[in-house]
Amino acid sequence: MQQKPRAYEVQLAVIGSGLAGFAASIFALERGLSTAQVGNTGAVAYTTGYLDLLGYHPVTGQQMLHDPWQGLETLRRDEPGHPYALIRNDEIADAFHLFTRAVSDMGVNYSAPGENNLAALTPSGTFKPTLSVPLTMLPGVEAHRRAARTRIVDILGLKGFSAREVVANLQDSWPGLSAVTINFPGMESGSQVYPEVMARALQVPAERELFAQQLREVAGDAEYLGLPAIMGIHEPDAVHNDLERLSGLRLFEIPTMPPAVAGIRLREAFEQIFPERGLLLIPQQKVDRVTPEADGTTLRLKDSYGDVSIHAQAVILATGRFLSGGLEALRDGVREALLNLPVTQPEGREAWYRERYFDPRGHLVNRAGIEIDPQFRPLGRDGKPASKRLFAAGVILAHQDWIRQRCGAGIAIASAYKAVESAAAMLTRQT
Amino acid sequence: MSTRGHEAELFETDVLIIGGGVTGTGVMRDLALRGIRCLLIDRRDLNAGASGGNHGLLHSGGRYASADTETATECRQEGAILKRLAAECIDDCGGLFVAVEGDDIDYAERFPERCAAAGIPCEPLTPAAARELEPGLSDKAFAVYQVPDATVDPFRLTLENVNHAQQLSDSQYLPHTEVTDFEMDDHGAITATLCRNNRSGELRRIRASQVVNAGGAWAMEIARMAGCSDVSLIYSKGTLIISNIRLSDRVINRLRPPGDGDILVPGGTVSVLGTTSDNVESLERIRPTVDEVERNLAQGAMMMPRLDHTRFIRAFSGVRPLLQASGAGSDGRKASRGFTLFDHESQGLSNFATITGGKLTTFRLMAEKTGDLVAARLGVDTPCRTATEPLPSGDAIRWTEPGFAARYWYNRRDPKDMILCECEMVPQSAIDQIVEAAPGAEEKMSLEAIGLRSRVGKGSCQGSFCAIRVGSYLYERGVYDSPDGLRQMRNFVDGRFKGVRPVLWGEQMTQMELAEALHCGLMGLDKIGSNEPGSGE
Numbered sequence: 027m028q029q030k031p032r033a034y035e036v037q038l039a040v041i042g043s044g045l046a047g048f049a050a051s052i053f054a055l056e057r058g059l060s061t062a063q064v065g066n067t068g069a070v071a072y073t074t075g076y077l078d079l080l081g082y083h084p085v086t087g088q089q090m091l092h093d094p095w096q097g098l099e100t101l102r103r104d105e106p107g108h109p110y111a112l113i114r115n116d117e118i119a120d121a122f123h124l125f126t127r128a129v130s131d132m133g134v135n136y137s138a139p140g141e142n143n144l145a146a147l148t149p150s151g152t153f154k155p156t157l158s159v160p161l162t163m164l165p166g167v168e169a170h171r172r173a174a175r176t177r178i179v180d181i182l183g184l185k186g187f188s189a190r191e192v193v194a195n196l197q198d199s200w201p202g203l204s205a206v207t208i209n210f211p212g213m214e215s216g217s218q219v220y221p222e223v224m225a226r227a228l229q230v231p232a233e234r235e236l237f238a239q240q241l242r243e244v245a246g247d248a249e250y251l252g253l254p255a256i257m258g259i260h261e262p263d264a265v266h267n268d269l270e271r272l273s274g275l276r277l278f279e280i281p282t283m284p285p286a287v288a289g290i291r292l293r294e295a296f297e298q299i300f301p302e303r304g305l306l307l308i309p310q311q312k313v314d315r316v317t318p319e320a321d322g323t324t325l326r327l328k329d330s331y332g333d334v335s336i337h338a339q340a341v342i343l344a345t346g347r348f349l350s351g352g353l354e355a356l357r358d359g360v361r362e363a364l365l366n367l368p369v370t371q372p373e374g375r376e377a378w379y380r381e382r383y384f385d386p387r388g389h390l391v392n393r394a395g396i397e398i399d400p401q402f403r404p405l406g407r408d409g410k411p412a413s414k415r416l417f418a419a420g421v422i423l424a425h426q427d428w429i430r431q432r433c434g435a436g437i438a439i440a441s442a443y444k445a446v447e448s449a450a451a452m453l454t455r456q457t
Numbered sequence: 458m459s460t461r462g463h464e465a466e467l468f469e470t471d472v473l474i475i476g477g478g479v480t481g482t483g484v485m486r487d488l489a490l491r492g493i494r495c496l497l498i499d500r501r502d503l504n505a506g507a508s509g510g511n512h513g514l515l516h517s518g519g520r521y522a523s524a525d526t527e528t529a530t531e532c533r534q535e536g537a538i539l540k541r542l543a544a545e546c547i548d549d550c551g552g553l554f555v556a557v558e559g560d561d562i563d564y565a566e567r568f569p570e571r572c573a574a575a576g577i578p579c580e581p582l583t584p585a586a587a588r589e590l591e592p593g594l595s596d597k598a599f600a601v602y603q604v605p606d607a608t609v610d611p612f613r614l615t616l617e618n619v620n621h622a623q624q625l626s627d628s629q630y631l632p633h634t635e636v637t638d639f640e641m642d643d644h645g646a647i648t649a650t651l652c653r654n655n656r657s658g659e660l661r662r663i664r665a666s667q668v669v670n671a672g673g674a675w676a677m678e679i680a681r682m683a684g685c686s687d688v689s690l691i692y693s694k695g696t697l698i699i700s701n702i703r704l705s706d707r708v709i710n711r712l713r714p715p716g717d718g719d720i721l722v723p724g725g726t727v728s729v730l731g732t733t734s735d736n737v738e739s740l741e742r743i744r745p746t747v748d749e750v751e752r753n754l755a756q757g758a759m760m761m762p763r764l765d766h767t768r769f770i771r772a773f774s775g776v777r778p779l780l781q782a783s784g785a786g787s788d789g790r791k792a793s794r795g796f797t798l799f800d801h802e803s804q805g806l807s808n809f810a811t812i813t814g815g816k817l818t819t820f821r822l823m824a825e826k827t828g829d830l831v832a833a834r835l836g837v838d839t840p841c842r843t844a845t846e847p848l849p850s851g852d853a854i855r856w857t858e859p860g861f862a863a864r865y866w867y868n869r870r871d872p873k874d875m876i877l878c879e880c881e882m883v884p885q886s887a888i889d890q891i892v893e894a895a896p897g898a899e900e901k902m903s904l905e906a907i908g909l910r911s912r913v914g915k916g917s918c919q920g921s922f923c924a925i926r927v928g929s930y931l932y933e934r935g936v937y938d939s940p941d942g943l944r945q946m947r948n949f950v951d952g953r954f955k956g957v958r959p960v961l962w963g964e965q966m967t968q969m970e971l972a973e974a975l976h977c978g979l980m981g982l983d984k985i986g987s988n989e990p991g992s993g994e
Binding site: 216281349381383386391429434 | 748872937946961
């Protein structure tokens, strides 16, 4: 049955359901703007769960930045086109605090963003410089800092996560580290097990008791146990605390390969809580058409119930890069997929990528993207803002390398903060 | 067979063969069938040169019929032998030669008689009938002929050659062993070949009665190292691209003098389009470029228009070693596809031979001629048996065949045998077999070496996920036990990138962004050292 087309009227429409889109909705709700969020899920499904601010500068550096705030000062001097050059440190700090507090309120607790980067564990036994980590992962940072007796646990049937791999790569600097393999209760056949399935199983108290018993049995003299990220989907901190209580051990999570639970937690928290707070959320649907009008902009899309149109006074474009569909790579160039905004990019495909994959300078195409003015309004072909109502946030912005610089979450959060601030100012002027 | 001395590890054998391509491994098997013990070495690994960088086309001879009847005839004869003796390596899919609007009409019309001169069966088809067989053909095709082209898996062929030779005699294969010098006596005999192990950096000293140089494109450099100036090669770089789906049932050849993008060869679930031909001065830093990809596509799309809308998963390049014949000039496309066996006696050497030039299709004949010379020099009168003796297969060498792993896994129904490479359905047990028993298997085997002996990393993800999964599995098994395992992952994905780079657009670009986020953002592989000797290749 075809329903009547639904039409909504909001002050702000956010296009994109990645970290930048969700951050923009958080900041918009904080400001009391009536807000709609639509568009494809972004790379949030692939996140480690870590919220990086700036891990390396210069990007070729082998040493991670201890003080990312200092690093930002240098970055702004060295790369004046970088999105961070348009955002002050105090604004970035505000944005991070607001974001982590909001996410924590939704049941996924994060460590408070501090003065320094944390050295967060990866499944390969390397460290990632990051500003804020889920509390389920934080004890791993402590355990490493203290070089505590720690045992990494992997689970029979879980592909791409090897406790022995973590240990083999860390044993020289962390002598008290050891590895063990366990069965997940009820999944002992040795066939493949999935992080999401185990995480959902651990939502059940009886399952946690069985699992905690397994952990106690293999702990040996370890003070900490490091596990793949499987400690629940909803309110993982409660699952984590309960498992620690039941096992009598300090436990921490290590991110896993996608599909991983860290991103599922965030997405499900957002999708559950936002509508309760008055956000009009239509995730997983692609916006078909954007029509500028005299008194606003209309977005049109379809969901499983039929046609939807959203009339907004302001729009934030947070559609991400190639993975999320915000940018499209054609044989003859990169284009912005929704509005055909001009994309700053290297000349010709031969220049997109360097010859060596791991060239420490990173690849030029990763710095392609859309240009913005200081109000985070995308620029049109004439170099002027494409529209007074259009703002942009996230890794679609040019002149940054979110992967190599370890700054993806930071750009998403900080640019969403600025884009919302500018949109709010425009809306105020209008009224 | 080997003893470790103070300086170099010493090996002794009857015949040292330099070069682990189809020719070198073909010589190894040929000699083993005559009861002669061999040691095969390669500076990298099996099929690292042109043997791994080609279409996998088992020529009917049609391609050479117009210009070189002798090569065309050899292709026809050798193709028939291989179809009989190595059926598991071959897909006898047939081929078409297609002329499209703008191509030379006379050239097309003369094709059947040129085929007849080389004894190649050649059936004319109407363009309409041809499009019934191959719906992807351009509607601008005006002449079409059907010939008995086939495809061959050169990796399987090479693995089977080595495997058979190892079974037959006390022969051995050593990967990443590079010749650094030859020691000679006063009578023009090589007394020892000095090598370096490119992984460990250790030296190796090989004593052999006979030395065969089957170095392919590197044969000229190796011959010169032995003081021979009679081998003169043109290096012709060719670039090919692989689509993510199979675009035709048959081999599709453009019916015109050879040019870019004029052969489309199906291989399992994919197709390979090629090839460019550009002379290069050096064998270093050979990699496919965006320009070469575009040239192939521009021409290929004239035969098969859907190539313009196809997703490609990688490109690759090989260097054809073409023999420089007097008067032929330097045009790689016009140079002979024939081969030459040099006995180097005119250079004053008595136990050294070089075999180079030729084609994948004619490798067996090249090995036979070489085997005849070497056997005669050793006083062995057992005749060549490779034209009648089938190639045997084996558990550890089945994994290069597209689709095999999936069938094997499905039929075994063992849920514990987890799939590590999801694109190509390669399970743990395949990795176990390869690490334990594949030709060239060794301790702490590299991911690249495992990839060479299987379909790992060959699917649309091009190793982004499976490098991590296989690496973790090898850590879990204890094959890797140090940060070297991460360097293996790093080197493997770096190697795959070389081929992915020129076809990055559309969905493959999306895949690349995910790969980089995984490899750098999740695993931190960009910040670990890559200090393995020889990994700079």
